[in-house]
Amino acid sequence: MRVPWGETRLVQGNEAIALGALASGVNFFAGYPITPSTEVAEMLARSLPQGDGAFIQMEDEIASVSAVMGASLAGARAMTATSGPGFSLMQEGIGFGCMAEIPFVLVDVMRAGPSTGLPTQVAQGDVMQARWGTHGDHPAIVLCPASVRECFDLTVRAFNLSETFRTPVILLSDEVVGHMRERVTFPKCEEVAVIERPVPETPTEWYEHYHPTPSNVSPMATYGSGYRFHVTGLTHDRQGFPTRRRDEVDEKLARLKAKITRRLDELVEIRTHDVEKSSVVIFAYGSVYRSALAAQVQLAKKNKRVGVFRPVTLWPFPDMETKELLDDKDVVIVPELNQGQLIHEIERLTSDSVRVIPVQRVDGYELTPEEIVSAAMEVM
Amino acid sequence: MPAQLPYEYKYLRAKKKFPHVWCPGCGIGIVMGSIIRAVDALGWNKNDIVLVSGIGCTSRMPVYFDFNTLHTMHGRALAFATGVKLANPGLKVIAVMGDGDALAIGGNHIIHSARRNIEITSIIVNNYNYGMTGGQHSPTTPIDMITATSPYGMIEPGFDTCRLLDAAGAVFVARGTVYHVIELDGLIRQAMEKKGLSVVEVMSPCPTNYGRANRLGGAVEMMKGLRDGSVNAAQAAKLSPEELKGRIVRGVLADREAPEYTELYADLCRRAREKASEVDE
DSSP: OOOOTTOEEEEEHHHHHHHHHHHTTOOEEEEOOOTTTHHHHHHHHHHGGGGTOEEEEOSSHHHHHHHHHHHHHTTOOEEEEEOHHHHHHTHHHHHHHHHHTOOEEEEEEEEEOSTTOEEEEEOOTTHHHHHHOSSSOOOOEEEOOOSHHHHHHHHHHHHHHHHHHTSEEEEEEEHHHHHOEEEEEOOOGGGSOOOOOOOOOSOGGGOOTTOOOTTSOOOOOOTTSSOOOEEESSOBOTTSOBOOOHHHHHHHHHHHHHHHHTTHHHHOOEEEESTTTOSEEEEOOTHHHHHHHHHHHHHHHTTOOOEEEEESEEESOOHHHHHHHHTTOSEEEEEESSSSSTHHHHHHHSOTTSEEEEEEOOSSSOOOHHHHHHHHHHHO | OOSSOOGGGGGBOHHHHOSOSOOTTOSHHHHHHHHHHHHHHHTOOGGGEEEEEOSSSGGGGGGGBSSEEEEOSTTOHHHHHHHHHHHOTTSEEEEEEEHHIIIIITHHHHHHHHHHTOSOEEEEEEOSEETTTTOEEOTTOOTTOOBTTBTTOOOSOOOOHHHHHHHHTOSEEEEEESSSHHHHHHHHHHHHHSSSOEEEEEEOOOIIIIIHHTTOOSHHHHHHHHHHTEEEHHHHHTSOHHHHTTOEEEEEEEEOOOOOHHHHHHHHHHHHHHHHHHHHO
16 A cells, blocks of 8 residues: 555545555554554554554553554654544553653544443544643643545644654544545645654764753654663653752753743644634534534525634644634634533633533534534524 | 772663662662673673663663663553564563563563564563562462551462463563572573563562561571572472472573564565565556
8 A cells, every 4th residue: 555646536534544644654553453543553554564664453552552652762653543442541651752752643533432432433522631631741732633635634744743842642533534535635745744853963972862952852862873861751851860850850841841832833723714704603623623614604505604713733722823813703602522622722712702602412423514503593 | 989890880870870779688689780791791782772661669770771771651661662672673672570560560561472472581570569669469479478458468379470471472481589690690691592572580589578578587588588499490390299389490491482573574574565566566
């Protein structure tokens, strides 16, 4: 299987994630089967060995995320893919990756929970878990595709961000986007930018695995490169050795935060449709965004104008953009496939004068455009 | 400090990281010495060695070594090590774990690593309890023994680590003690040379927790216990099951040949490429 550069094909969302990974130069995948993410593993099991990449099915999801981090430290461009229950098992690993600053991509194709839930129907229940699921405190990077082509593009972007920011990046898809098939025109090879991991040029004896830099991300040596370094989940100093010195602890944790929060312009991505001209806006992401766009068209036919605001990057949340674009609205409708997760961010960022209206569904079925239309009609 | 440092210093982050965290009388430092002597005897390059651990007393070991070192999550040493080895099969990967780390929380990973037969030298330091958290019972704590969480005596039977991993498919399984150091040097060296997943279980005293809770005496008495309470495999073969009861059997307990995972995987890649080029034609 090769990336169909420049061609038009009928492709499934999960398949597009595998193709996006291949386009990014993925050469390591470790995972454990779980619907609705398994197609990613199946496709990479077939294609990675053809290019001398490694594919391994591990004994569970904890082992999968661990193997991915081991591989990344040994220089691989590494990823895993899972869904709800597996995502829960991987949380400790995500925290380790953030703390030890190990780049990798984790795909979570959301299905309805809690627990085993509805295997395997759609939900958006992992939005807060993707942000806050690990113990301790650290920022997260989470991207959310809404179409098959975006599954490809955002996988490429996830790899680039993980290597640039030296941190795990979560691609938060959902069952509808993952299993949907769409006609996709793939970009030409030269149109896809692949960012490689910055490697150190310092002499080995001066190397610090966590050297502070203006970007707050230091070039990363790999095992076997001649730079011998220590990696630990214990809070560590610039060389990676455990420390309890307050100045070193503060420096480390402040840098972990700053490397994300000081570069929001590179991370935050939103899409807006008619937001500025409308007093009623639908805020939607993932597969629900598609229903929101359809609802916008249906409402236009009834001479009702609504805008659509969509975060492509869920975390860090587009705080500034939300305040700037939504704070003067009369109504923001927030359809979500959960009992209310990102709606709280909208409530946090808008004044009391903005009515924030939930449209929620947790029965495993897609929110239809009609449900969003009827919510809009009630307030218009 | 002496003008001429012992050669072990070449392998240690001697200036940076010492003194170490272990209690007086702990055996883990002796295991470190054996690892160094085995690496030195084999002439391995420090740049090629990745030493991986989980969480616990034994898992604090990597930070003192001047190798590529990786101190991971509780129980996950072998899962991380698998990723390292598969991503770069040229690296020499060693995993050090305690009994709780390897056999309780990491039990799933160790049996599957053995089954998979990926070339990782796995060293399990068995001191019968969780030392770092204050001496709770582990999957190797013998029946009736007292620990912080078995104050009325342990009622669960313990794993026989070596039989477990022999059955799971490890190609080299050995047991040593920190009293029999020369023997241990040899066992670890043999394990490092072995193609495939090798296991050395090292019996080691924890006088601070396990020893005190069971009134086994101090470090010296516990070391004598290892001397008097163990027999080598050749001696064991001559003893009846009754005579062997409660004794530690030392030496190489399994040694066989089986295809190694990363070599099988390289072969799989060759086949996958051939198949892909057939499709293209």
